[in-house]
Amino acid sequence: MSKFNIRGIVKRCDDYGKLLNRFCGPIFVGFATSLISLIAFTYFTIIFPATTSLSGLFSIFNFFCDLSISLFLTYGIYFNYIKAIITKPGYPHLNETSSSINVLYSLVYNNNDNDIINKESETIIIDNVTWSYCKKCSKSKPPRCHHCSVCDRCILKMDHHCPWIGGCVGFYNYRYFFLFLSYLWVSVCYVLTHSLPLLFGGGGYLYSKRFTEIDRLLVIISSIGSFITFVAVGSFGGFHAYLIGSGQTSIENLYPPKKRPNYSLSSIKDNFEIVLGKGEYWFSGLLPLNYVPSGNGCDFKLNPSQNHFKNENENRNKNEIKGSDDDENSNCKNGDKDSISENDNLISYDTDNINSK
Template identity: 30%
Template sequence: MTPKTQKMITIYWQFSNIPKYVFSSVHSFFQKCRITFRSLTYNHFMDQSYMADICMGPMFWFVDNFTNTIGTLLVIAVVALTASVVIIAYWIGIPYWWNRNYLICIFLVSFGHWLLLNICFHYYMAVFTHPGFPPEGELIAEAVSICKKCIAPKPPRTHHCSVCNRCILKMDHHCPWLNNCVGYRNHRYFFLYMVYMVAGVLFIILAGFDVAYTNLALSVSELDYPELEGHSVKINRTGALIPVTDAILLDSSLLGEDLDYEPPNPWKRKAIIYMALINCGVLIALGALSTWHAQLISRGETSIEANINKAETLRLSELGKVYRNPYNFGPRKNWQLFLGLVQGRSFFRNVLLPSPHWPDGDGLTWHTIHDSYDCT
């Protein structure tokens, strides 16, 4: 190459493009990795609900495997707490009202034992009555689907309980405080137990208010009364001024004998505070739960069906249609069916008094609003 044909080549370094080039390369690399990962883990059914189920899987596993264990402990706790409240009522409440007015005491004892009888009966039946299971190894003509976990026919209103590991007829929920599922056969016992328990704690709160006031407020005020400075007098429990000598002040037993004064028992005060905390907590918790279940019963649905019906209502509303619960016969008939007040049964004999009668039907077939059905 001659000098004449030789050309000069100039290279321009543009350092300002280096960050852009690096960012583009890194972004392209991560995009390839993302596409590769998604192609290897692709799932057509992937959505937010599916991801939530996966993330909550460990929690579900813990509940499924340990609910039966802690359920027994919770049943023992319910029995122990109920027994403690009854014992304290016998220890403090009955003597107080007997000394004050024996007629009121007789009424309170009779009414309280009626509530206690219903509470014990319905809790026992809710715990030891099986909720109802589909027949195993038989062809169920009423089945509407197949349970994916049991691989068995599933009748209407039946759902699979992961804790019991089997299908439950008209399942409402699994209650750890019962260590049992709430379903077709024991739903009435569960609800009436809550109602009578709420009535029972409300009864104790109302009947024990005067007891608590007397043993807490007045006893505290008596203990805190100071001696009046400059005067040899003290205030007795009635508020009157009485002369006090040094000998009487030193001898508390003589003071109690002369004034008919019983020193407050600190254990009674602790027991009353314990009763107040337990009863108020139960009143709030079971009061709200029983109110919610009463609303479900009025609509003719269980807690599981409430979620299903809500989803169906939203789905059909988007299509311009109205969803109707096929098991909602109106509040009055819904309550009659739930309480089993059919075939001549009465509210007084079968609701106000303990009654072991079975619900109407067999739990496999259900009448709907499309049937001409009379529950009387």
């Protein structure tokens, strides 16, 4: 089997994988919603009443505190999960009539919409922000913006494509996604603290005549599901807590340390406030409330120790613009020495004359 056939097979498998991921999103969302709802139903109808009976309802105050915490956590899960799904992650938009865009297209296009020059290195500064060029959707994109192969479009401050929400996690819905993980993890911990005494203690209370076989089965399934969620979401959520605290995204964390731009602010607290928001109280950013992150998703402050990234981008941009102007002047002066092929529409430049400039 030739190398080209292998590449074709790999590409086709990759395309099928993206297609499967795109159409299976609702299935993942439905499964997650069903599992969460099953655990919540079992907790409020079986586990919570049973643990209340075991404790002897020694305090009305404790009962209402326990119930209030349970209801609050449940609301936090559903609110943040729904918001993470329905909130768009954010997409780069530019004013097509602005002078900056005209300059960009004069650099990218050479009098032919299908002839794109130097896609890999094409950059331009727009509102003091260095934008690059996306080869897949043929549009410019700001820093920290990446093209999602599943959604088939660029995402502002893209973190990853999550099948559990049926879309991408980006600038506008990252807070809801992280809070969903946080509330879910705390909730399954809360469920386990109530269900484990029923399973392994209480003098076999769960196996008394008060409970049916279906009740016992639901408690066992909910406990197993809660434990698996505790481990999986705990690991994943802990990783995202580290990313937020260090000012990174999942994609940026894959970069080699020396090539990774540092967007971390002066403190971990500031990094969390950028994502979760800053309110009157320290816990305001953790509340399940509507929130629009500050900024436009295009301009991010670099750590002062990383300003060389910005300076390098600005210098490279200036050199590209200057080089483009020099090439244009050189082509005009040496137009009679250029050979133009009418069949292939290719322009071969007199490199000796250009280099002499």
